[in-house]
Amino acid sequence: MTAVDLFSSMFRLGPAGDVRTEQRRMSPDLAGWTVVTLHVDSDADAHPESWEQHSDGEEVLCVLSGAVRVYLRKEDDPRDPDGELVARLTPGTAYVVPRGRWHRTTVEEPSDIMVFSRIAGTRMERRTGW
Template identity: 45%
Template structure:
């Protein structure tokens, strides 16, 4: 789905092979609801954008069978440690993407 998609809650499962598959070069934000991100197989790192400019990114490492809740309105992104199967649930309405200015 893209930021222009409309609708309510979305439960999605997807297989990802590379950082391109998870748009690691973009921050994503859901203004209407928290997002649950679950790692089913593989491994992934979820980064939370700093709230203040002088802070650093927070990182959560997800292994198979683990999950994290991304708070509503918090910018976040993913990077893979291995090909992975992921699951997420959130309210997609209003989702925004923003290109990273510090992308490698």
């Protein structure tokens, strides 16, 4: 048995219920579900300059330690640079980002987060004013 380092590895969840461990990478060609654990010290680690959208599935953002805020971009005004505050997440809480919704994350304090997502088809868009 070998323990898996959550911060340098990621899990790939297969359609038949199989789980593979791989070296962590963020690549738009990753098909299927991935589980990634990240340490974020500040907003700079959470790409605050960009909105992100996952067209291939919802995303689950779980906070293991620290505190983050998740924002969804206002649907009626997609160029609003501040977006809409959705949730403040603290240890033991999570938020499900709906499929296809533009979102971003800010870091309130150094945090460990675990993200379940379908990375294929992810789009990034620079926020206004950055």
